[in-house]
Amino acid sequence: MSSVGEPQRIIIVEPLFEPVPQELPEITVEPIEVPEEEPVGV
Amino acid sequence: MLEHLLEQAETIVMPIIGHRVWVVDSTNDLHSHFWNVRWPVRKMMTSTCRIGFGACQLTAADGNRRNEVQHHCGIYAFKTEDLLHAYLRDMDETSHCFPANMYTDSHDLVLGTVYLWGKVVECRDGYRAECAYPQGIYQSVWSAVKTTRLEKIAKLYGISCAWQEFVEPGYSF
Numbered sequence: 001m002s003s004v005g006e007p008q009r010i011i012i013v014e015p016l017f018e019p020v021p022q023e024l025p026e027i028t029v030e031p032i033e034v035p036e037e038e039p040v041g042v
Numbered sequence: 043m044l045e046h047l048l049e050q051a052e053t054i055v056m057p058i059i060g061h062r063v064w065v066v067d068s069t070n071d072l073h074s075h076f077w078n079v080r081w082p083v084r085k086m087m088t089s090t091c092r093i094g095f096g097a098c099q100l101t102a103a104d105g106n107r108r109n110e111v112q113h114h115c116g117i118y119a120f121k122t123e124d125l126l127h128a129y130l131r132d133m134d135e136t137s138h139c140f141p142a143n144m145y146t147d148s149h150d151l152v153l154g155t156v157y158l159w160g161k162v163v164e165c166r167d168g169y170r171a172e173c174a175y176p177q178g179i180y181q182s183v184w185s186a187v188k189t190t191r192l193e194k195i196a197k198l199y200g201i202s203c204a205w206q207e208f209v210e211p212g213y214s215f
Contacts, residue, residue, distance in 0.1 A: 004119075011164055020175045
């Protein structure tokens with residue numbers, strides 16, 4: 001007998017998608033220049 | 043015996059989740075703790091017949107399953123964390139130390155959960171599956187692998203990593 005015991009039943013598992021993570025593409029972030037606003041008087 | 047079970051097999055669409063142990067090598071790749079098998083990074087792990095007849099229930103492509111009863115092929119996982127710990131404890135008490143994987147010469151164990159799919163033989167305490175991929179790994183008293191290294195392994199495989207406090211009452215390490 002194996003470590004997991006005697007077979008009881010067979011299940012056919014057909015996942016809608018394979019649970020295997022894919023490599024994510026490298027994402028580079030460009031800095032955005034924000035114009036300085038004129039100070040507003042109160 | 044398994045042929046009879048196959049005739050009654052049910053089909054489900056969600057992967058089964060099991061609990062298992064790996065050995066990690068110096069490059070942070072996961073390996074079977076028993077066989078000379080490396081778990082591929084970001085690719086599914088597929089069971090292959092180790093007896094060599096190619097007639098295993100899990101791996102037969104030609105419908106020839108005459109040797110299936112003698113086979114115990116598949117990617118193994120336990121149903122619960124407690125069963126995994128009981129297995130590790132049994133190995134520890136039997137051999138007085140968990141044996142190193144003879145192929146990687148590593149004592150670094152990693153515990154975690156694993157997705158199982160394809161043809162899956164449900165057994166009393168666990169599963170033997172055709173396809174698998176790690177779901178996550180966690181810190182355990184059975185593992186001396188440090189958290190920073192666990193995080194590297196998890197990042198490599200694209201899986202989750204968690205701390206876990208497991209202290210079994212009455213058992214000292």
